[in-house]
Amino acid sequence: MLKIGSHVSFSNKGLLTATQEARSYGSSSFMIYTGAPQNTRRKPIEELYIEEGKEAMGVAGIDEIVVHAPYIINLGSYKDNTYDLAVRFLQDEIRRTHAIGVRNIVLHPGAYTDKDAEYGIARIAEGLNEVLSGTSETEVNIALETMAGKGTEIGRSFEELAAIIDKVQENDRLTICMDTCHMHDAGYDLAGDLDGVLEQFDRIVGLDRVAVVHLNDTKNPRGAGKDRHTPVGSGYLGYEAIKRVVDHEGLAGRPFILETPWIGKDSKQSRPMYEVEIALLRGDAMERLGEGFFDHLERLHHFYSKHELDPRTYVLGTWETLKTDAKAKKADPREPMERLYDLAVEHQALPDLTEEELNQRITGWLAGKQLLVNA
Structure with a gap:
C-alpha cells in the first residue's frame, strides 16, 4: 500500500492525537513535530501517549511515520550560542524520535547567514558529526531536506547535499527528504523531466538515500528560490507532475507527506485538502x-x-x-x-x-x- 499522509498536530495526547487526525484524512503515513516548530518547549517523553498512539497506528494500518525537526535549529550558524543550541536540541529531538519509534527525522540543513556557502557546508557537517556521535545509542537517521534556495540556506542543490554527506563520518545515518516545491523552486524540472532529475540526483547523491518525500505544489515559477507551498494542482507543478512523483518506481516504498496549506475565506476556519489530495494521489478516490x-x-x-x-x-x-x-x-x-x-x-x-x-x-x-x- 502506498505510504501517503500529511503533517498532523502533535498536541493534547501526543502520538494518539496525531494518529487520530491522520486516520481522519485516510492517511497511511504521517509526519509530526514533537512540539511547536518555532521553540524548544517540549513535553516529557512519558506524556506523549506513545503506546496508545502505536496501538491506534496498528488499527489504522500505519507502520511508518516521520518526525520533522524544528525550524529554529541552524547548524550552519557562525554564532556559537546558536550553533551549540542547534546541536544540543537536535540531539534531544533524536532521542525523542527514537522513543516514539521513528526512524527518520527531517532537518533543514541550515543557513550560513553572514558567511558563505563553503563555510555553511563545513559548519553543518561539523554539527552533524557532533550530533550523530552524541546519539549513537539511537537508530534514528537525519533526513536532510532539499531546500528552495531562499536567503542563505544550504541544500538548494544536490551538490551541496553531497558535499555535506562527504564531510560527515557516520554518513550512513544521513538520508534525504525530497521536497517537490523546494526542488522546483531551486530550479529542478520535476514537471518536464522527472526521470532526468532523479537520474541526476542518483548520480550525485544516490536515490538509495531518499527516505521521505514531501509533496507540495508551488506558487512560484521554476527557479524562483522562494518556497511557497500551495494545494496539489493549484500551482506551477500541477497534479499530473506530483502524481508522477508518487508513482515513480525510483521512489517506491518511501512515505509521501503533504505539507499543503489549509484554505478558506476565513483563516480561522480554513481547512486542509488532505483527504481529497491523499485519495486522488493514491488512486482510491x-x-x-x-x-x-x-x-x-x-x-x-x-x-x-x-x-x-x-x-x-x-x-x-x-x-x-x-x-x-x-x-x-x-x-x-x-x-x-x-x-x-x-x-x-x-x-x-x-x-x-x-x-x-x-x-x-x-x-x-x-x-x-x-x-x-x-x-
Whole structure:
C-alpha cells in the first residue's frame, strides 16, 4: 500500500492525537513535530501517549511515520550560542524520535547567514558529526531536506547535499527528504523531466538515500528560490507532475507527506485538502470519497467549461497575472482556488455544499477530466 499522509498536530495526547487526525484524512503515513516548530518547549517523553498512539497506528494500518525537526535549529550558524543550541536540541529531538519509534527525522540543513556557502557546508557537517556521535545509542537517521534556495540556506542543490554527506563520518545515518516545491523552486524540472532529475540526483547523491518525500505544489515559477507551498494542482507543478512523483518506481516504498496549506475565506476556519489530495494521489478516490463526489466533479467540469476554463491554463495564467501585473495584484490578490470558489458560488454551481466540500471538489477539478474516465 502506498505510504501517503500529511503533517498532523502533535498536541493534547501526543502520538494518539496525531494518529487520530491522520486516520481522519485516510492517511497511511504521517509526519509530526514533537512540539511547536518555532521553540524548544517540549513535553516529557512519558506524556506523549506513545503506546496508545502505536496501538491506534496498528488499527489504522500505519507502520511508518516521520518526525520533522524544528525550524529554529541552524547548524550552519557562525554564532556559537546558536550553533551549540542547534546541536544540543537536535540531539534531544533524536532521542525523542527514537522513543516514539521513528526512524527518520527531517532537518533543514541550515543557513550560513553572514558567511558563505563553503563555510555553511563545513559548519553543518561539523554539527552533524557532533550530533550523530552524541546519539549513537539511537537508530534514528537525519533526513536532510532539499531546500528552495531562499536567503542563505544550504541544500538548494544536490551538490551541496553531497558535499555535506562527504564531510560527515557516520554518513550512513544521513538520508534525504525530497521536497517537490523546494526542488522546483531551486530550479529542478520535476514537471518536464522527472526521470532526468532523479537520474541526476542518483548520480550525485544516490536515490538509495531518499527516505521521505514531501509533496507540495508551488506558487512560484521554476527557479524562483522562494518556497511557497500551495494545494496539489493549484500551482506551477500541477497534479499530473506530483502524481508522477508518487508513482515513480525510483521512489517506491518511501512515505509521501503533504505539507499543503489549509484554505478558506476565513483563516480561522480554513481547512486542509488532505483527504481529497491523499485519495486522488493514491488512486482510491471512488472508494474514499464516493460516487457523489464524482457526480459533483462532473457538474463542475461542465460548469467551468461553459466559462471556457481549463484547469492548467487557468492556474498558470492566474499566477502569471499576479506575478507580472502589479496593478492586478494590488486590486485582486486572490489565488486560483479562491477565484474558482467565488465563481462557483456566484453562479450557484453546487449550492448545497459547504465551503470545505466545494473546495474539495475544486481540488478534484484541478486534477483534470481523466479522473472521471478512471473513476
